[in-house]
Amino acid sequence: MIKAVTGTKDILPIEIPRWNYLEEIVKKIFSQFNYREIRTPIFELTQLFARGIGEATDIVSKEMYTFLDRSGDSLTLRPELTASVVRAFVEHSLDKKQGLNKLFYVGPMFRQERPQAGRFRQFHQFGAEALGSHDPLLDAEMIIMAYDIIAKLGLKKLVVKINSLGVPSAREEYKTVLRDYLNQHLDKLSEESKKRLELNILRIFDSKDERDKSVMKAAPLLIDYLDSESIDHFEKVKSALQNASVPFQVDATLVRGLDYYTHTTFEVVSGSVGSQSALCGGGRYNGLVKELGGPDLPGVGFAAGMERILLACENENSFKAEEEKTDVFIITIDKTLQGFSFQTALALRRSDLIVETDYLSRSVKAQMREANRLNSKFVLFVGGDEFVNGEVVLKNMSNSEQKNISKGNLEEIVKLIKVN
RNA sequence: GUGAUCAUAGCUCAGUUUGGUUAGAGCAUCUGGUUGUGGCCCAGAAGGUCAUGGGUUCAAGUCCCAUUGGUCACCCCA
Structure with missing residues (x-):
């Protein structure tokens, strides 16, 4: 048996309503904030991510799905979307068309990491980017949107x-x-952190090693070394969040891995998804647009992991997404009338109803069970004496009331079903 | 890349410790409970090369080794 590749997953029909529900909320809230959807390619030239994310980051140095196409170009499946969005922004000169561009996206990303709870090799993110403004209110807006969606x-x-x-x-x-x-405290650090000292010193704050933690407790904090302009920016973000009733904690150890961040960084963390607890993360990236060959314009954005969010929702049983109910199931009593049932189903569907009928030549009892399984609101019996008399029988499944209707009178059937 | 742990029916799991007849249950599926009517109930059926390959043994789902895959954690990240 050929199975799905490690770290990838089938989203089966039973799970689709939850995904649709999440996507509806995402699109609704983004559009309320006037963010417009953008769809960029699944793959890009490798150098886009190498330059945009940072050569030294783990994403670029060991997690990308990179391959040569038939003409020898090095391509990479997108591991995140900020670099792609900025590329599209620069390529189409969107900054010339309006002062501020507010964009959002939803879609699959790819990173070759070892799978674990809330982590996959193909996973889905939604996210937003606002390009062209230094305003700290936009930093706050990102956090507010992320918080509102998740809440x-x-x-x-x-x-x-x-x-x-x-x-x-x-x-x-x-x-x-x-x-x-x-x-000065080298001897007290873990081996991992000694390596980090060279590679990415700020990340030592993230260490889960107890030795590192005790050393870092007394370490100098970046926040004490900020220039006055940065402090002012940060204060404005915080007060905007307070006014928006978004509960937050200042975490001086929150450093984030990607090269492009400046000023604000943030995460929304869940206590109900295991070790990979960041549901979303983002921040301001004022140098990135220029780095990618565009004008020297600032940006701010975030991305959220949809599998993680849905995992948290499942663990907290936070919402129920209902499957759409079938309006009517057409039950064929006489097998010779299957053609009539098929035609009737089609006509009702073209009248905007959700309709199913039997394709397995099953008994009436089995068809009734099937209708029940589909949560069908009505069933329509085709066959028997009534049909000989030119009628079909419409049965309301919730109160068991039945009504005979002339078999050609589709309008009446549609009308009776639609009032429910 | 490192470590731990697991693998028996479509799903959730017994059975493995102390090797011993035809490998079980619940749920789901299908059929039926009078000739044309669901949900509950009852009866029955179907469904497994016990992940794969080797080894030990008179005998392996059960013990040993390897492989593959899943899960969780580290690293890192959404």
Whole structure:
């Protein structure tokens, strides 16, 4: 048997209503904030992600699905969408058409990581990017949208964490201070963190190792090294969140891995999904557009993991997505009338109803069971004495009332079904 | 990439410790409970090379080894 590739999953019909419900909420809230959907290709030139995300990041250095196409170009399945959206923004000169571009997306991403709870190799994200403004209110808007979507799904065990990484020059200065501090405590650090010291020093704050944690408790914090402009920006974000009634915690250790972040970073973390607890993450990236060959314009955005969100919803039993009910199931009593049933089903469907009929030549009892299984609101009996007399029988499945209708009178059938 | 753990019917799981007749249950499926009517109930049926390959043994679902796959965690990230 050929199985789905490691880390990929089939979303079966039974799960589709939950996905549709989530996507409806996502699209509704984004459009209320006037974000417009953008759809970019599933694959891009590899160098887009290498430059946009950062060569040294784990995503680029070991997690991308990269391949050569037949003409020898190196292509990569998108591991995230910020770089693609910025590429499209630059390529189509969207900044020339309006001052601020507010964009959102929904779709699959690909990273070759070891699967675990809430982590897959093909996974789905929704996210938003606002390109062209420095306004800290937009940083706040991102956090508010993410929070509103997740809260609308009924999730409770949430923590919104925010931090500021400031501008690159202040950050570099701080890194030197931090490196000095850590070098003094080198013997107390885990082996992992000694490597991080060279590769990505800020991430030592994220370590789950107890030794690292105790060292980091007394470490100097980036927030104390921010320039006054960055502090001002951060304060405005915080007060906007307060006014929006979004509960948040300032977490000075929230550093995030991707190269492009400046100023605000944030995460929404769930307490009900296991170890991979970040439902969404994002922040401001003021250098990225220029880095990708565009004008020197700022941006801010976030991305959320849909499998993780749905996992949290399932664990907290936070919402029920109902399958759409069948309006009428046409039951064929005499097998010779299957053609009539098929035609009637078609006519009713073209009158805007959800209709099913029998294709297995089953007994009336079996067809009734099937209608019941489909939650059909009505059944329509075709056959027997009534049919000989030119009638079909419409039965309401919730109160068992039956009514004979002239078999040619589709309008009457449609009318009776639609009032329910 | 590293580690732990698991693999028996479509699904959830007994049975493995102490190897021993035809491998079980619940749910789901199908058929029937009078000739044309669902949900509940009852009866019956179908469904498994016990992940795969090797080994030990008179005998392996059960013990040993390998492989494959799943799950969880680390790393990292949504």
